[in-house]
Amino acid sequence: MNNSNLHKRSLAVHAGTRRSQYGEMAEAMFMTQGFAYDSAEQAEARFQKAGEDEFIYARYGNPTNRMFEDRVAALEGTEDAFATTSGMAAVNGTLMAICKSGSHIVAARALFGSNLYLLDVMQRFGIEVTLVDGTDLDQWRSAVREGTTAVFFESVSNPTLEVVDITAVSEIAHRHSALVIVDNVFATPVFSHAVEQGADVVIYSTTKHIDGAGRALGGIVCGTKQFVREVAEPYLKHSGGAISPFNAWLMLTGLTTMDLRVRAMADSAKAIAEALNGHQKLSKLIYPGLPNHPQHELTMAQMGSGGTMLALEIVGGKDGAFEVLNRLELVLISNNLGDAKSIVTHPATTTHQRLSEEERARLGISPGLVRLSVGLEHPDDLIADLKRALG
Numbered sequence: 550m551n552n553s554n555l556h557k558r559s560l561a562v563h564a565g566t567r568r569s570q571y572g573e574m575a576e577a578m579f580m581t582q583g584f585a586y587d588s589a590e591q592a593e594a595r596f597q598k599a600g601e602d603e604f605i606y607a608r609y610g611n612p613t614n615r616m617f618e619d620r621v622a623a624l625e626g627t628e629d630a631f632a633t634t635s636g637m638a639a640v641n642g643t644l645m646a647i648c649k650s651g652s653h654i655v656a657a658r659a660l661f662g663s664n665l666y667l668l669d670v671m672q673r674f675g676i677e678v679t680l681v682d683g684t685d686l687d688q689w690r691s692a693v694r695e696g697t698t699a700v701f702f703e704s705v706s707n708p709t710l711e712v713v714d715i716t717a718v719s720e721i722a723h724r725h726s727a728l729v730i731v732d733n734v735f736a737t738p739v740f741s742h743a744v745e746q747g748a749d750v751v752i753y754s755t756t757k758h759i760d761g762a763g764r765a766l767g768g769i770v771c772g773t774k775q776f777v778r779e780v781a782e783p784y785l786k787h788s789g790g791a792i793s794p795f796n797a798w799l800m801l802t803g804l805t806t807m808d809l810r811v812r813a814m815a816d817s818a819k820a821i822a823e824a825l826n827g828h829q830k831l832s833k834l835i836y837p838g839l840p841n842h843p844q845h846e847l848t849m850a851q852m853g854s855g856g857t858m859l860a861l862e863i864v865g866g867k868d869g870a871f872e873v874l875n876r877l878e879l880v881l882i883s884n885n886l887g888d889a890k891s892i893v894t895h896p897a898t899t900t901h902q903r904l905s906e907e908e909r910a911r912l913g914i915s916p917g918l919v920r921l922s923v924g925l926e927h928p929d930d931l932i933a934d935l936k937r938a939l940g
């Protein structure tokens with residue numbers, strides 16, 4: 550199949566499919582840890598160099614995993630990908646694979662709690678980490694220097710929805726030959742043009758929009774063949790980072806509907822943002838798809854959509870936020886996102902609980918802040934539920 554002239558929606562249904570001799574329609578789930586060899590010589594040869602369609606051990610690779618990897622790589626426009634046990638395994642594997650003691654990473658300060666934790670751990674091993682305000686290009690310019698190993702950021706930050714200019718930051722990084730690693734979860738592969746915009750490595754937690762139904766954990770590292778197979782894979786395969794074939798199979802089915810789901814969710818997110826903007830019980834409503842968002846123009850140029858996530862700052866601090874959460878009936882309190890079911894999260898007491906109050910304040914994670922992941926319910930029902938809870 551020639552992928553180059555197909556739309557993402559078609560690639561999400563077909564790319565990477567490998568059929569066995571039975572010609573099965575649905576992708577087969579190869580629930581096997583290993584593969585039998587015809588001879589000792591074949592085993593020896595395969596350990597020396599496994600061909601495109603040859604496998605050794607599921608921790609190294611598996612046909613179902615490979616279908617999932619090839620499909621996401623086709624969507625993202627990268628040469629290759631490696632699927633991992635979770636989004637965090639993907640971030641950890643990527644950073645560990647490229648860093649050694651003395652390496653220097655520049656990262657945006659506004660990051661998912663586990664990403665911040667990982668950067669703390671890396672500093673224990675003599676890796677220098679400089680945190681910057683991801684939206685301030687001057688800070689990137691002064692932090693990235695000769696010898697910087699990589700820059701790392703969420704293209705849309707969790708949970709305050711700051712949007713980082715991938716093109717501009719990539720230019721700064723590439724001037725010093727630093728690798729550009731983008732955690733692109735909130736952008737989703739549907740709205741991503743990260744590679745065209747300069748990213749070298751694009752990471753997803755596939756637990757989110759790719760699974761799309763909150764069933765399984767997964768992650769993926771997308772990049773050049775050289776990066777994925779020669780840099781990331783050796784670390785990931787030896788440290789147990791590979792996704793389970795069962796989860797890869799779930800993700801493959803998730804991908805087939807992702808485009809439709811994500812576009813519907815983004816339409817609803819915009820409708821909710823417009824309906825609630827200026828509500829008297831909200832001291833702030835953050836949605837990159839609204840013109841009042843500080844990076845609205847950048848968002849539309851970079852992603853063409855405001856995405857599926859909102860952040861609402863509720864009047865009355867933690868008590869006010871908790872009251873609203875507890876009054877919601879349709880929207881569930883949980884901490885996943887990108888799920889078919891709409892979800893609210895109170896970051897200050899859950900995902901970002903580990904941070905100090907000052908650090909949370911610096912990131913805009915106020916006591917009243919609530920993150921909303923918009924699902925596939927009818928937007929009118931979601932607006933009614935949110936208005937009732939706020940009222």
Ligand SMILES: *Cc1c(COP(=O)(O)O)cnc(C)c1O
Nearest residue numbers: 635636637661707734754756767
């Ligand atoms: C959820 C999330 C992760 C981690 O993914 P897991 O699959 O939960 O390990 C990383 N980055 C961002 C932005 C996320 O939202």
